Every structure is written in structure tokens, then in C-alpha cells.
Amino acid sequence: MDQYNASAIEAKWQGRWEADRCFVAETGSDKPKYYVLEMFPYPSGRIHMGHVRNYTLGDVVARYRRARGYNVLHPMGWDAFGLPAENAAMERGVHPGKWTTENIAAMRTQLRGMGLSYDWDRELATCTPDYYQHEQRMFLKFLEKGLAYRKESWVNWDPVENTVLANEQVVDGRGWRSGAPVERRLLSQWFLKITEFADELLGAIEGLERWPDRVRLMQQNWIGRSEGARVTFTLTETGPGGAGSLDVFTTRPDTLYGASFLAIAANHPLAVALGEADPDAAAFIAECAKLGTSEAAVETAEKKGYKTGLTVQHPLIADCQLPVYIANFVLMEYGTGAIFGCPAHDQRDLDFANAYDLPVIPVVLPDDAEAGSFTVTDTAYTGPGKLFNSGDWDGLSVEDGKRAAIRALESRDAGTGQTTYRLRDWGVSRQRYWGCPIPIIHCDSCGMVPVPETDLPVELPEDVDFDTPGNPLSNHPSWKHTGCPTCGGDAIREQDTFDTFFESSWYFLRYADPAHPDGFSREAAAYWMPVDQYIGGVEHAVLHLLYSRFFTRALRETGYLDLDEPFAGLMTQGMVCHQTFQDQQGKWLFPTEVERAGDGWREIETGRPVTAGRIEKMSKSKRNVIDPELIISTYGADTARLFMLSDSPPERDMEWTEAGVEGASRFLKRLHRMAGDPDLAPVGSTVPTDGAPADLVRAAHRAIKAISEDIEAFRFNKAVAQLYTLANAITDLSDRSVEAAAARRFGIETLTRLLAPLAPHVAEEMWQALGHETMLAASPWPEADAALVTEASVEIGVQVNGKLRDTVSLPRDAVEDEARAAALASAGVIRYLDGKEPKKIIIVQNRIINVVV
RNA sequence: GCGGGCGUGGCGGAACUGGUAGACGCACUGGACUUAAAAUCCAGAGACCUUGGGUCGUGGGGGUUCGAGUCCCCCCGCCCGCACCA
Numbered sequence: 001m002d003q004y005n006a007s008a009i010e011a012k013w014q015g016r017w018e019a020d021r022c023f024v025a026e027t028g029s030d031k032p033k034y035y036v037l038e039m040f041p042y043p044s045g046r047i048h049m050g051h052v053r054n055y056t057l058g059d060v061v062a063r064y065r066r067a068r069g070y071n072v073l074h075p076m077g078w079d080a081f082g083l084p085a086e087n088a089a090m091e092r093g094v095h096p097g098k099w100t101t102e103n104i105a106a107m108r109t110q111l112r113g114m115g116l117s118y119d120w121d122r123e124l125a126t127c128t129p130d131y132y133q134h135e136q137r138m139f140l141k142f143l144e145k146g147l148a149y150r151k152e153s154w155v156n157w158d159p160v161e162n163t164v165l166a167n168e169q170v171v172d173g174r175g176w177r178s179g180a181p182v183e184r185r186l187l188s189q190w191f192l193k194i195t196e197f198a199d200e201l202l203g204a205i206e207g208l209e210r211w212p213d214r215v216r217l218m219q220q221n222w223i224g225r226s227e228g229a230r231v232t233f234t235l236t237e238t239g240p241g242g243a244g245s246l247d248v249f250t251t252r253p254d255t256l257y258g259a260s261f262l263a264i265a266a267n268h269p270l271a272v273a274l275g276e277a278d279p280d281a282a283a284f285i286a287e288c289a290k291l292g293t294s295e296a297a298v299e300t301a302e303k304k305g306y307k308t309g310l311t312v313q314h315p316l317i318a319d320c321q322l323p324v325y326i327a328n329f330v331l332m333e334y335g336t337g338a339i340f341g342c343p344a345h346d347q348r349d350l351d352f353a354n355a356y357d358l359p360v361i362p363v364v365l366p367d368d369a370e371a372g373s374f375t376v377t378d379t380a381y382t383g384p385g386k387l388f389n390s391g392d393w394d395g396l397s398v399e400d401g402k403r404a405a406i407r408a409l410e411s412r413d414a415g416t417g418q419t420t421y422r423l424r425d426w427g428v429s430r431q432r433y434w435g436c437p438i439p440i441i442h443c444d445s446c447g448m449v450p451v452p453e454t455d456l457p458v459e460l461p462e463d464v465d466f467d468t469p470g471n472p473l474s475n476h477p478s479w480k481h482t483g484c485p486t487c488g489g490d491a492i493r494e495q496d497t498f499d500t501f502f503e504s505s506w507y508f509l510r511y512a513d514p515a516h517p518d519g520f521s522r523e524a525a526a527y528w529m530p531v532d533q534y535i536g537g538v539e540h541a542v543l544h545l546l547y548s549r550f551f552t553r554a555l556r557e558t559g560y561l562d563l564d565e566p567f568a569g570l571m572t573q574g575m576v577c578h579q580t581f582q583d584q585q586g587k588w589l590f591p592t593e594v595e596r597a598g599d600g601w602r603e604i605e606t607g608r609p610v611t612a613g614r615i616e617k618m619s620k621s622k623r624n625v626i627d628p629e630l631i632i633s634t635y636g637a638d639t640a641r642l643f644m645l646s647d648s649p650p651e652r653d654m655e656w657t658e659a660g661v662e663g664a665s666r667f668l669k670r671l672h673r674m675a676g677d678p679d680l681a682p683v684g685s686t687v688p689t690d691g692a693p694a695d696l697v698r699a700a701h702r703a704i705k706a707i708s709e710d711i712e713a714f715r716f717n718k719a720v721a722q723l724y725t726l727a728n729a730i731t732d733l734s735d736r737s738v739e740a741a742a743a744r745r746f747g748i749e750t751l752t753r754l755l756a757p758l759a760p761h762v763a764e765e766m767w768q769a770l771g772h773e774t775m776l777a778a779s780p781w782p783e784a785d786a787a788l789v790t791e792a793s794v795e796i797g798v799q800v801n802g803k804l805r806d807t808v809s810l811p812r813d814a815v816e817d818e819a820r821a822a823a824l825a826s827a828g829v830i831r832y833l834d835g836k837e838p839k840k841i842i843i844v845q846n847r848i849i850n851v852v853v
Numbered sequence: 854g855c856g857g858g859c860g861u862g863g864c865g866g867a868a869c870u871g872g873u874a875g876a877c878g879c880a881c882u883g884g885a886c887u888u889a890a891a892a893u894c895c896a897g898a899g900a901c902c903u904u905g906g907g908u909c910g911u912g913g914g915g916g917u918u919c920g921a922g923u924c925c926c927c928c929c930g931c932c933c934g935c936a937c938c939a
Contacts, residue, residue, distance in 0.1 A: 042939050083938065155937075166937040214857055218934075221856050295935050299854040329854085333936090348854075423936095430937065500939070541857080543936065575933085617932085647865045647878065652858095653932075655865070659879055667878085670893090717866070721877035728877090731894095797873030802920040804873055831906095842919055848872040852919050 004672040006636020010761040022777040023117040025073040034070035036061045039536030040077045043103040047110045049576040052628045056644045059116045063757035067781035075511040076118040080127035081500045085434045089466045096434040114637045122514045126503035132436040133457030134519030141558040157185040162469040164431040167294045184289040189429035194550045198421045210569035215541045222542045224422025229253040231415035233312035240273040249335030254401030255342040257390040258363035263327035265337040271326045288328045303352045315414035344376040428499045433472040435497025443484035443491040505551035530568040538572035574653040578624040580613035588623040638759035639665040645716040675766035681741040683771040693743035699729040700750040704784035798823045799850040800832040823849040
């Protein structure tokens, strides 16, 4: 048999699979369906190791399910709208459409080279009118149903570039290109009413049984249902703009007696009104605006406030008035944009109170504390306890206190129980060119008018200019000018485009029926949906997945679908990491630029020593990247795939190492050699039932069972370990008998079939070398014989007082008396007992014996 | 700041529902083959000690249990997400 030549083998079998259309999903099949989907990539130009990992995981599942007799849908496409295309246009003068199309072509070639079992007939790209026209229609349906609306909201504004910045384009409060301090600006934008489904999205999480718990938890926390109270504080004198009172939301109405101040967001209407009259207030508000719009920036900033001079009356304590501050840590988006501060029982309030010399009045007494001596200085007490310093409520628990507070507030007309959500409506407007146009026309006389269905799609103009600052769609000379569909007069198109999460919120439906004139058909969706197994990065744990869950419900409400949840099973994979290298000047070096030098590393070109740094997520900025194409051309796709699956469990971060790749490559070469062994018994030889050869047959059956279970549970690293174990068992049976040759054939054939989902090309080649005409891509999965997977005897540990002292071999399922006798007779136990009587013997069948003295 | 996660030999990891810690691989050491090297094959190996035996050992400290990597409490370190990156 020839030497293992990965590139020749891989090209050969990719061609065969393609010619036989092995991976095309069937329509009208009576097999059970299985929809496996990997998160589609943004076409950045080249695939990276994260893609290789993601798509390898999906491909194993797809190939395994096909072998298991399912009609598998395994599609691939392109999340093709987005910022990088516009950046390329600005930096290199290439049109975003051309850039994107070329990138797609390059990446498709790379993906095909990996031997992934996609049904390429269903490929889609979201930047084509053929795709995005459907979401324009969906949006108009949402609008009719009241699921889309317009309101003002804040954006990061770069005053030099005259453009809206994404959060990632804001670096330390400045625009990434201009370096100008970023401002917050209010813009009128489109929103989707995801909050209308807050309770449903929250409740349905429970049913997502095949989702990781951590993702379910993150979604729960993101929706953030909290029960509390809305409390009205009356201003002691009328505020600017005639404001008479302030409403706050609190989850801790029980601590109302400990209130020492009120704080409002910098963009609260009352703050805005104050700013108009008070230059100092305006200056403070302007300072808050520099923080940008990201929640992390706001919450990590030092807590600051501005004392407005206004005071409010405490609703329960007659002679108590509280000062009102504008504070940089209060978010307008949450609750009412105003809070009351109880410093003793909230850390942020305490930090604020300490900074501004406000009183700290404890009102919850921990169970182990004394009312007379309990004080709070630097650490707020947020735990359980009994209320005190709280009038009638003294002695109540926190929970009873909350109920009492709501009753008290309601009886005085000063508030009411209320449930709020952290979840905010989804802002979908983007002031960008490379996105799906929002199909709305603004007319001076008719207002906002939807583009009539017959005029859809609204297509992006090709001839746009990226040299002028601002939105290219607004700068375009003619595109925005149109006629009003209602009155026929001059009107202006909406120039914002959709958030690219819009496209990814329904692409899984388009795959079900990719040529359908309505986007997808109800029938195809009913057959294929939900996605049985979705696989992608954990970085999408909240937004993309939550938006898709919402979108599916919105499509249900607008009559497209009968479905609630799009993804029945979810697997979130970890990141691919690599060691980092820096030269003496601190410049980052690519792994291909360095080599080992004794215990350390040196730069290949100059021979100068190199500092090997931390192992980090592969990133362009730190240059710790390995190009998958280099790996595929050097070792082959099968090696890249096998290494991706070995060692690290898929949900955990993995480290890419040269040594690991070498190991995977060596293993495949070894298997390839084993399949070419001329001393194997002929095809179809009877498998032996006695002696050492039969042990190998049993080992093969155990491998079938274990690997099947491992693949189904996403334990691919264990599946690979099982392949090694079986390979070792085949090698270890070195005897030259006919029976042994037959057992080795059974062993290697089984191994080849089990390898097929993981390293499919070499498995096909081995299968052919073993004398088979069939293709594994079209072959059923091997079946384990239950009678052959269990072993007759078990090695059991024997402990004395919980420490292992010996092991005994017992028949499987031996009764207690037999186990006890064997344990007491073992040398280790006799030595330790030293003639003493055991007090107690704990026997766990087939597991452990513990002799307690 | 808030939310989520991770931490086991030199390294990646395995260990089911609390039951023999370290499967399998990598790196390493020794041996075989070779003029030599690579490749391949065989063997060894958690650390320590007074080595046919024992002690210690799953980020640190405490607890529950006959028995804890696994359960509980406290602490430390690192990573991810935070609504306009995708």
C-alpha cells in the first residue's frame, strides 16, 4: 500500500462524494429528519481556526447521523453584511459588495477543502436581494402587528467623522480613527418589541433541555425579571418644567426607611430640564455623555453625582426630605431611570453615599448582629435578616418587609408593586451602507409610509462614495429621493439599514427551502425545524440566540410559522488558543516566525531570542494565529480535524500546538498502514469466539458502544481516545494464527468505520484498501453486540478506613458475601487489620469495598 | 461594576449519580532497528521517602461522609459577555 498522501486522498474522496451527491438533503424522505447547523461565518476573507473547530464539530454530528439513518440537513452560508466590508471600502477603496463576494469565493474553496459534508445546493448569502427582500417583508408584517416601532435612542457620535460609532469603535472614550472624544447623540430609530415576549422567552428557557445550563442562565439573567415596586416621591417644590414628583423603581422597597438620597440618570427628562437652566448641571450631564453608551463603561466608571438642589418628601416619614442627585451610574434604560439610594444595603449606593457624605442608616439586621451596635461603613449588607429602624415593619423578614412596603405605598397612593425587566427593546437601525435597507418612506404630508409589497425589494445602490464622511446612503445623490406611495408627492427613503443580527435571526429557516419565493415555506419549516443541533461560539450565548428566539415568535405572530423555539439542541464551543511570542522590542511575532532553541525560542530570520508569552485566544493583533490552509496543505484536512477533536472537550478552550498536530498526523499514518497490512484475513472472515483473538473482537464492540455514546454526548476527545485504545489492542494482538488475523481484520474494519465521521477521507481510503467497494459516506453505522461489551470479571479496589490497600478480581455482579470474603482474604487488608475485627464493611457492587476498623 | 465560566502530573485532558485519581495522547527517558539521523517498534514514568513498603497529592483554607476532584462555606487566580464587532 502506498504511503499516506493526504492531499491526493482528500481530493479523490471529495470528488467522489460530490459526484454521488452524498450530502444532499432529501425532500419527501421517510427517514427521520436531523437538522444540524453551525453558526454561519462572516466572510472576512479566510477561514480561521475557530471556523475549523466549529465546522468539524458539526460535520462529525452530520456524518454520524447520516450513518445512523437520518435524513440530514447540513447547510452552509454567509452572514455577509457588516462593518468590516465598509472598513475595507474606506481603507482600500474596494466596493463592499465586491470585497464580500470575493471573500465568499475564497472561503468556500477553503471550506470545501476540509471535506465538510454540506449540502451546497442550499448555500445562501445574506447580502443578496434574493435573501434580504424577505426580511424587508417580515419587517413590514411586524410593523402591522405592532411589533416594530420608532423611538429616540442614544448613539455614539464621532464629531470629526460625522458618523455613528459601534461600541468596538470607541476606544477609551474616543473614536478609533479620528481620536476625537465621542459624544452621545439622540437619534430616532426603529425598535422591535422583544420586551413583549420577555415573560414567554424567560418561561420557555426551562424547556430548552438540550442547551447548556450556563447559556440558559445567561439568558435568564439577561432578561432579568425583577419584582419590586414603583415609588412616587413628591418634590418639595415644583421642579423645572413643572415636574411635581419623581418615580423610582426599586427591588428593595423593604429598605425604604434607610433611604438617604434619590438619583436620576443624566438623560432623565428632569436632568435634561435642569441642564437647560443650570450650566453646572449641564456640564455634569455632558461629562456623563462622554462615557459612551456601553453598560460596562457606565458601570465601571467612578461613581459621581451632581447635587441638583431639589429635594423630595419621603413617602413614609413625615419629617424626612431627601436630596436629588444626577448620577452617572443610573441607567435611563432600566426601570424609570431613577432610584432611591439605601447605602446600608446596596454597595453602589454606599460608595456614592461615602463620596458625598450622605447618611448610612441600616434597616436590615443580620441574624447574628445586635441592633445597638450594628453599623455599615465600607461594605453594604445585602443578605437576609430582620428589619429594624423601620417603624411598623420592625421585626419583619426582608421578604415580608417587601410585601408590607408595597401595601403601605398602595394605601397612601405613593406607589405600587411592579415587575420590570432588564431586557430592552431591540434597536435595529444602523446608520450604515452595508446592510439591508429598511423599507420605509418618509413623506412630509403622509408621515412614515411602508414601501408597498410590489416595490420590494428596496435594493442598495451600487455607486456609493466612501470618501465623504457620514452614511453613504444619505450622501448618495438620487437613491433616497422617491415618490410617496400614498400621495405621490416627493418623499425620502429611510436611509438606515438593519442591524446584521436581523439576517442571522432567520437564516436557519431559509435553508429549509432556499429557493422559495416567500423566504421559506410553512411545510418545509414544519418538516425541518427546529434545528436539532446548533453549534457555535459561546460569545453568541445571549444576543444572537435571544434575537433568534424572539424572531421565531414574531414570525409565528405574523403567520409565517407554527413554532416557538428555533434551536432544540445547542452546543457552544470554546476558543482556539495559541502561545504568544514577542521579540525584545515587544513586537508580536507569528508562530511561523519562531523556532525552538534549547529551552527557549528564537526568531528564525535573525536568530535573536524570543519571549514566549501566555497562551491566549488566537487574534490578529497578537499574531498568535495559525492559518488553517497551511495546516491543510502540510498535513491534510483529516489531521486538522482529528487534532481539533482530540484532547480538549469541545465546550472548553483548546490550545493549538504543533506537537499535537504532529501526533494526530502520526496516528492517521499509523492507521493507514494498519489498513494496508497484507497479513489480514480476507474480507468476510468469520470472527473468532475464543481466546485472545476474541478479546480483540470484544474490544472492538466496546469501542463501538463507547464511541457512539461519546459522539452523541459531544465527548469527541473521549471518542478519539477510544480509537487509540482500539488501535493499540489491534497492534497488541501480534500472534500469527488464522483466528488472530480474522480478529485483526474485524478490529481494523470497525476502527475504520468509527473513524469515518472524524477523519472521513482517510477512512474512505482505508475502507477501500481493506477490499470494500462501498463508500463509508453512504454506509450504516456499526452495531455493538450487547453480549460482547461487558466483561466477565471486574477489578475492585479494597480500602481500609477509606484508603486503598489492595485490589481484588471478582466476577461481575458478585454477591456481597463473595466480595467480603475476597476482601478479607487480600494481603493488603490482612496486613492492615493486623488481627483486629472490622467494625463495618461497606460494599458497593462492582465498585469498591471499604473495611472500617 | 454586573452576569457566566474555568482551575487535576512537565503539558492537553480522563474519572458515570460521592466509590481504585491520572484513561488516551503530547513531551520526556531508556532500549531495538540504522553507518548516522528521521520514521517505526518495545519498555518506563504524579511528587517525595528510609522503595518487595509507605507518605503526600485535583488553585488555597475549612466542613459533611465509611469514603470528596465530585457536595457545602470562605478565599485566590485566569477567561468570556454586557445590547452598534459578528
